[in-house]
Amino acid sequence: MTKPKIITTGGAGYIGSHTAVALQEAGFEVVLMDNLVNSSADVIHRIGRITGKEPLLELVDLCDEQATKNCFSKHSDAVGIIHFAALKAVGESVAQPTRYYRNNLVSMLHVLEAMHQHNIPNLIFSSSATVYGQPDVLPVTEQTPLQPAASPYGQTKQMNEVMIRDAVFAGELKRAISLRYFNPVGAHPTAIIGELPLGIPNNLMPFITQTAIGIRKELAVFGGDYDTIDGTAVRDYIHVMDLAEAHLGALQYQLNGSQSESYDVINLGTGLGSTVLEVIQSFEKVTGINLNYRIVDRRPGDVAAIYANVDKAARVLHWHTQRDLDEMTRSAWAWEKYARETLGL
Ligand code: NAD
Numbered sequence: 001m002t003k004p005k006i007i008t009t010g011g012a013g014y015i016g017s018h019t020a021v022a023l024q025e026a027g028f029e030v031v032l033m034d035n036l037v038n039s040s041a042d043v044i045h046r047i048g049r050i051t052g053k054e055p056l057l058e059l060v061d062l063c064d065e066q067a068t069k070n071c072f073s074k075h076s077d078a079v080g081i082i083h084f085a086a087l088k089a090v091g092e093s094v095a096q097p098t099r100y101y102r103n104n105l106v107s108m109l110h111v112l113e114a115m116h117q118h119n120i121p122n123l124i125f126s127s128s129a130t131v132y133g134q135p136d137v138l139p140v141t142e143q144t145p146l147q148p149a150a151s152p153y154g155q156t157k158q159m160n161e162v163m164i165r166d167a168v169f170a171g172e173l174k175r176a177i178s179l180r181y182f183n184p185v186g187a188h189p190t191a192i193i194g195e196l197p198l199g200i201p202n203n204l205m206p207f208i209t210q211t212a213i214g215i216r217k218e219l220a221v222f223g224g225d226y227d228t229i230d231g232t233a234v235r236d237y238i239h240v241m242d243l244a245e246a247h248l249g250a251l252q253y254q255l256n257g258s259q260s261e262s263y264d265v266i267n268l269g270t271g272l273g274s275t276v277l278e279v280i281q282s283f284e285k286v287t288g289i290n291l292n293y294r295i296v297d298r299r300p301g302d303v304a305a306i307y308a309n310v311d312k313a314a315r316v317l318h319w320h321t322q323r324d325l326d327e328m329t330r331s332a333w334a335w336e337k338y339a340r341e342t343l344g345l
């Protein structure tokens, strides 16, 4: 029997590679479409080592209209698309807004056009908690009003959600779900795949692991005077494998006909907030390493606290997170060591 085919755009990246593993293990054929602007082709070999089968990687820039059309024509039998492809660095988007608008909006447009042309019915989109800004009430539900985006990156996520919603409402696309991720961290339990940011990391977890392994001298903790339990900022960290499994749940929800709203939005987090110091304490506990860190001024643009209400994900996807903060820090560290010491990255 042929396996149902899923296209993952941006599938060679951090979240896409973990989702490819979950999809293959659940019996899907996975085709990755990626231009490798922030990833590397060798990830398909490493996915193959975990699952026993390498997914197909189509090298395509989704901003190239003709190349995208050609690629989708080859895979028009796909039953669903997961659209991960995007540029995602908040600070860089402030410095290079037109590059971000072009990449994240034009690629989305081409994916929607291709899905319409080939009647591919199901779309799952990688949105972000960034669309909520600093909400007035915590935890945030899917009904929490969106705030004006704080960066061009955040704008593209809000605009992408609108593009998808309008395509669904006009009947150009049968159904779609925007998944609003909170703070994805951690790595596959084998440590064969994980997150590998280029250059100096912006995000907390890779900065912690790079400091511990000696690539960075010291972690700067941004702000010790927030109105939180220990003065440092609160986020909802979610293990990337839990996130990958949520994509599987969302896809099955679409494929088995359960999706009642043709356009839906779902938060993906744990529902728990952790402070920066709690993340550091977890890292130190599971690794036995004393992390070199110092509390400095707040980072401009940061919100004090945000975490998700995840009742909807539990209700409609029958999905619950399985992995706690210690598992996130442990797997992030195992990956950092494997990437540096074994893969030589
Ligand atoms: P990533 O950079 O590791 O993966 C994105 C992939 O998209 C990369 O492999 C990149 O090469 C590819 N890509 C970018 N532009 C492309 C284009 N024009 N054509 C083809 N491929 C292209 O990022 P990730 O962390 O895996 O994030 C995946 C998605 O989730 C992104 O849309 C991101 O905005 C969103 N998201 C990520 C986080 C996070 O913390 N990682 C949080 C919220 C939302």
Ligand code: UD1
Binding pocket: 088, 090, 091, 128, 129, 130, 154, 183, 184, 202, 203, 204, 205, 207, 219, 220, 221, 222, 223, 233, 234, 235, 276, 299, 301, 302, 303
């Ligand atoms: C950031 C983005 C968000 C994006 C997410 C995932 C901003 C304002 N938001 O979220 O849009 O979806 O990344 O890519 O950039 N921290 C330190 N020291 C560091 C790094 C971070 O103390 O070196 C702190 C931050 O102040 C924050 C927490 O750690 O309180 C998490 O930061 P980070 O991992 O960058 O994620 P967010 O800022 O939540």
